Structures are given as C-alpha cells and as structure tokens.
Amino acid sequence: MKETQQRCLLIINGKSAGNPALREAVEEQRKAGQHITVRSTWEGGDAAEFAAQAAEMGVTRVIACGGDGTVNEVVNGLMRLAHDQRPALGIVPLGSANDFATSVGLPLEPGPALAAAMVLSASPIDVVRVTTGTGDERSTSYYVNMTTGGFGAEITSSTPKTLKRMLGGGAYSLMGALKAWRHRSYRGTLKWENGERSASLLLLALGNGRQSGGGQVLAPRAKLDDGRLDILVVKDFSSVLELPTLISELQHFPAEGHYVSYFTASQLVVTTQQDDPPWPLTLDGEARHYDQFCVEVVPLALKVLLPDECTLLSANDRH
Numbered sequence: 001m002k003e004t005q006q007r008c009l010l011i012i013n014g015k016s017a018g019n020p021a022l023r024e025a026v027e028e029q030r031k032a033g034q035h036i037t038v039r040s041t042w043e044g045g046d047a048a049e050f051a052a053q054a055a056e057m058g059v060t061r062v063i064a065c066g067g068d069g070t071v072n073e074v075v076n077g078l079m080r081l082a083h084d085q086r087p088a089l090g091i092v093p094l095g096s097a098n099d100f101a102t103s104v105g106l107p108l109e110p111g112p113a114l115a116a117a118m119v120l121s122a123s124p125i126d127v128v129r130v131t132t133g134t135g136d137e138r139s140t141s142y143y144v145n146m147t148t149g150g151f152g153a154e155i156t157s158s159t160p161k162t163l164k165r166m167l168g169g170g171a172y173s174l175m176g177a178l179k180a181w182r183h184r185s186y187r188g189t190l191k192w193e194n195g196e197r198s199a200s201l202l203l204l205a206l207g208n209g210r211q212s213g214g215g216q217v218l219a220p221r222a223k224l225d226d227g228r229l230d231i232l233v234v235k236d237f238s239s240v241l242e243l244p245t246l247i248s249e250l251q252h253f254p255a256e257g258h259y260v261s262y263f264t265a266s267q268l269v270v271t272t273q274q275d276d277p278p279w280p281l282t283l284d285g286e287a288r289h290y291d292q293f294c295v296e297v298v299p300l301a302l303k304v305l306l307p308d309e310c311t312l313l314s315a316n317d318r319h
C-alpha cells in the first residue's frame with residue numbers, strides 16, 4: 001500500500017449520486033488532499049464514455065462507483081485506451097449484487113471502499129473479450145468477472161436470490177422452480193483450443209472471477225491473472241431422478257462428470273445450428289440472444305486496485 005496523493009476520476013452510477021455515505025467519503029478524501037473529479041451517469045453508455053476520457057484528463061485511478069454493470073462499463077471505456085494509457089481501476093460497490101467486489105475482498109461500504117481505492121496497489125489482471133455476431137452484426141465488448149450463457153443466464157441476470165434458493169433446496173424444489181421458469185435447454189457446439197463438443201446445455205459459465213448472480217460461485221478455481229478462463233458446462237437432464245447427481249456435481253465441479261464439466265481455456269467459441277434457438281448470454285447484467293459468440297482472454301490488460309492478499313491473484317497461490 002502507498003500513502004500518496006492520487007488524481008482520481010470517480011464515475012458514479014447516477015442512481016447513487018445522492019448517496020450520503022459516498023458524498024461524505026468524497027469530502028473526507030478531498031480534505032485529506034486527494035484530487036478527485038466526479039462524473040455521474042445519466043444512462044447506459046455514459047460510464048464507458050467517461051472512462052475513455054480518463055487518459056486525457058491526466059488521472060491515474062478511475063473509480064467505478066456502482067454495481068457490476070457499472071464496473072464492466074468502465075472496463076469497456078478503459079479498454080478503448082492504449083494499454084500504457086489505461087489508468088488503474090478501483091471500485092466502490094453500490095450495486096445490489098457486487099459480485100466482483102465481494103469475491104476479491106474489497107470493502108463494501110463507500111467510506112472504507114474509497115479510502116482503500118486511494119492506497120491499494122494496482123495488480124494487472126486479464127480482461128475477457130466477447131465478440132458476438134458475424135459480418136455487419138459483429139460487436140465486441142469486454143468484462144472482468146463472469147458471464148453466463150444458456151437458460152441459467154436468464155435466471156442469474158434477473159433473480160439472484162431465486163437462483164440461490166433453487167440450488168440450495170434439493171432436487172424436487174429445483175425441478176419445481178425450473179418448471180415454473182419454463183426451463184429449456186440450448187443446443188450448441190463449443191470449440192476451444194483443446195477440444196470440441198456439441199451438447200444440450202442448461203448453463204454455461206465463463207469465469208475470470210468466481211461468482212455471479214449475487215453470490216453464486218460458478219468458477220471456484222478461477223484466477224484473475226492466469227491467462228485462462230474457467231469454464232463450467234452444465235448439461236441438460238430429462239428426469240427429476242437425475243437431479244441429485246447434477247446438484248452433487250455442482251458442489252464439486254468435476255473435470256468430467258455426468259452433467260457437469262469444469263475446465264480452462266484461453267478462448268471458447270459457441271455456435272448454434274440453423275434450427276437452434278439463439279443463446280442467451282448475460283453481458284452487463286442483461287441477457288441478450290446470439291447465434292454465435294467468441295470469448296477470449298486478453299492477458300494482463302488492466303490494472304485493478306485489489307487487496308494484496310486477494311486470493312484470486314496467482315501470486316497468492318498456496319504452495
């Protein structure tokens with residue numbers, strides 16, 4: 001940790017611009033001599049726009065104040081800058097889930113979180129690039145924590161608590177909930193550098209971080225800086241009798257189980273056949289549908305202000 005003066009840009013989700021604890025925290029840090037410029041968003045896209053202006057403002061730290069959606073928007077803005085011009089990213093968690101901030105061990109209250117963002121050192125982490133569509137429809141975006149695809153993506157993006165209850169309640173409760181949600185599987189072909197498989201899937205999770213959906217750990221062995229994506233594939237089932245095995249496998253994350261496979265790759269491409277429905281994929285907290293998408297690791301692309309003891313950094317691996 002460094003006790004130095006910082007030039008920071010705070011990007012606040014407009015929803016939280018009046019947050020009293022955040023206002024107090026900014027005032028306190030300014031009194032302590034920190035140079036803080038604040039920008040508040042009006043609508044989606046603003047946070048990325050502000051972040052992309054950070055280099056010309058001469059700031060060294062950009063602090064995203066909001067939920068996971070705001071963090072990922074700021075990441076997208078920073079990725080528009082050349083690598084050596086990207087300021088470090090800090091986080092003051094103000095969302096409802098805050099999955100990234102929670103899993104890396106950042107303080108969750110505005111005062112301590114902003115104070116931490118002034119002194120924490122910046123660790124380089126991987127960023128994940130997602131390319132969707134083809135030809136004129138092609139679009140690229142980035143994320144730092146996790147994205148989910150398939151039926152599970154529709155649930156994780158809308159009701160974090162429901163998902164937790166579903167997975168914690170045993171086979172019949174899960175089956176009931178799945179029926180109520182008009183559960184469906186998605187067919188597709190997954191291709192990565194060491195393999196290929198076609199399957200009917202319930203859930204696909206692509207983790208650089210470990211959790212999504214408000215505390216649901218779907219990539220328990222992920223590291224932020226190992227150049228790999230942790231991939232969880234949950235195959236579909238046809239009867240309630242299969243569910244106990246599926247639930248048990250979801251607790252152990254086997255490399256190759258009956259329903260659950262867990263492996264790593266630096267790139268994964270998912271494609272559907274012409275008659276298959278497009279896949280829901282959560283990007284920025286919202287599920288959108290795609291016929292094809294490619295996720296790939298951009299190694300050590302961004303410096304993030306993290307606790308030195310963060311267990312998601314390879315340097316803190318137990319030997």
Ligand SMILES: Nc1ncnc2c1ncn2[C@@H]1O[C@H](COP(=O)(O)OP(=O)(O)OP(=O)(O)O)[C@@H](O)[C@H]1O
Nearest residue numbers: 014041042043044066067068069070095096097098
């Ligand atoms: N002034 C604003 N008022 C309301 N919504 C906004 C405003 N500015 C941006 N947004 C929307 O908020 C989204 C980001 O939300 P954010 O992730 O900060 O909160 P959240 O959804 O509550 O968090 P979490 O994902 O942790 O539950 C942006 O993608 C944008 O669409």
